[in-house]
Amino acid sequence: MAQMKNVSNWKDVESVPESYVFPSEKRPGVPVKMTIPVLDFDTHDQALLFQKILNITQEFRFLQVINHGVSKELINETMKILKEFHAMSLEDKERECSKDPDKSCKFYTSSQYYDNEQTHNWREALTFKCHPLDKYVHFWPEKPPKFGEVVEAYCVEMRNFACKILEVISEGLGLGRDYFENEMSENPLLTINHYPPCPNPSLTLGLFPHCDPDLITISFQDVNGLQVFKDGQWIDVDPIDDSLLINFGYVLEVISNGKLKATEHRVVTNSKTSRQSLNYLVFPGNDVTIEPAKSLIDEANPPQYRSIKCNVFMTEYFPMSRDRDVVIKYLASTNLNECLK
Numbered sequence: 001m002a003q004m005k006n007v008s009n010w011k012d013v014e015s016v017p018e019s020y021v022f023p024s025e026k027r028p029g030v031p032v033k034m035t036i037p038v039l040d041f042d043t044h045d046q047a048l049l050f051q052k053i054l055n056i057t058q059e060f061r062f063l064q065v066i067n068h069g070v071s072k073e074l075i076n077e078t079m080k081i082l083k084e085f086h087a088m089s090l091e092d093k094e095r096e097c098s099k100d101p102d103k104s105c106k107f108y109t110s111s112q113y114y115d116n117e118q119t120h121n122w123r124e125a126l127t128f129k130c131h132p133l134d135k136y137v138h139f140w141p142e143k144p145p146k147f148g149e150v151v152e153a154y155c156v157e158m159r160n161f162a163c164k165i166l167e168v169i170s171e172g173l174g175l176g177r178d179y180f181e182n183e184m185s186e187n188p189l190l191t192i193n194h195y196p197p198c199p200n201p202s203l204t205l206g207l208f209p210h211c212d213p214d215l216i217t218i219s220f221q222d223v224n225g226l227q228v229f230k231d232g233q234w235i236d237v238d239p240i241d242d243s244l245l246i247n248f249g250y251v252l253e254v255i256s257n258g259k260l261k262a263t264e265h266r267v268v269t270n271s272k273t274s275r276q277s278l279n280y281l282v283f284p285g286n287d288v289t290i291e292p293a294k295s296l297i298d299e300a301n302p303p304q305y306r307s308i309k310c311n312v313f314m315t316e317y318f319p320m321s322r323d324r325d326v327v328i329k330y331l332a333s334t335n336l337n338e339c340l341k
């Protein structure tokens with residue numbers, strides 16, 4: 001059965017297995033092309049930077065950032081080592097990711113809820129906690145050689161960049177410089193998605209539509225496939241060289257009381273080449289209460305979302321339908337049973 005799950009072993013499969021065929025209304029269709037403006041991060045004018053972030057995300061939902069300060073060589077090396085990881089045998093990958101009984105490092109096909117999915121995603125993923133590094137690195141894969149060295153350096157750079165952009169956002173929202181420091185961003189996760197070539201991309205999705213359940217996600221992709229939902233249409237987010245992509249998650253939407261909305265996105269497959277994305281997801285600590293920031297609330301701006309403990313949201317988000325309307329209703333409502341139906 002494990003072999004059946006592993007799409008990367010399906011190089012010789014000529015047709016898509018039935019459990020990976022999405023119902024017709026959810027299939028990719030024809031995407032719309034649109035150029036997402038580029039955000040140059042190399043500036044000292046933080047207020048202007050925030051204004052640009054607001055303008056771009058309100059219209060295009062994703063930020064495409066250049067001059068982000070993360071070394072191009074390090075990104076390339078990280079991509080290379082992770083491609084080597086994904087090229088290993090299923091047995092090796094599973095063994096390398098099973099060192100922590102608390103599962104801070106996992107390898108899986110489709111999603112972590114494979115057995116409960118109606119349709120599977122055409123992907124496999126490696127995900128692990130990465131802060132503080134010395135708490136988690138010994139649970140990471142040790143193969144291929146240099147995995148730890150390269151990925152540790154990448155996580156340090158990602159954390160630096162995440163702190164910078166969160167500082168711009170918190171200042172811009174009027175929350176002060178350090179609102180997202182410490183426990184608000186203490187639980188980052190690196191997820192590496194691998195999407196093997198698919199014999200019939202018109203029937204499948206690499207990843208179903210969803211918004212991330214975090215503060216922000218910083219991603220790198222070298223092959224097209226990511227799409228964003230905008231004004232009722234799916235738009236291709238084609239990467240430009242060396243840029244990092246940023247999207248907002250539900251936690252930021254709640255804290256900003258809806259000023260910064262979580263971005264609905266999905267991934268389509270292709271028949272020619274495999275695709276890999278590096279995704280650095282910034283989560284608060286488990287015990288943090290997620291709620292609209294008090295300073296953003298007054299009579300004219302009542303809270304749009306309720307207070308919820310981060311670990312409660314995470315436990316209930318993953319088994320929930322990923323439909324944005326369902327999750328928003330859950331976050332806005334006080335009646336849990338009603339939402340989880």
Ligand SMILES: O=C(O)CCC(=O)C(=O)O
Pocket residue numbers: 191193207212219221225226265267276277279
């Ligand atoms: O693979 C991608 O480009 C996006 C991945 C993604 O959306 C996720 O892992 O949450």
Ligand SMILES: [Fe+2]
Pocket residue numbers: 210211212265
């Ligand atoms: Fe995502």
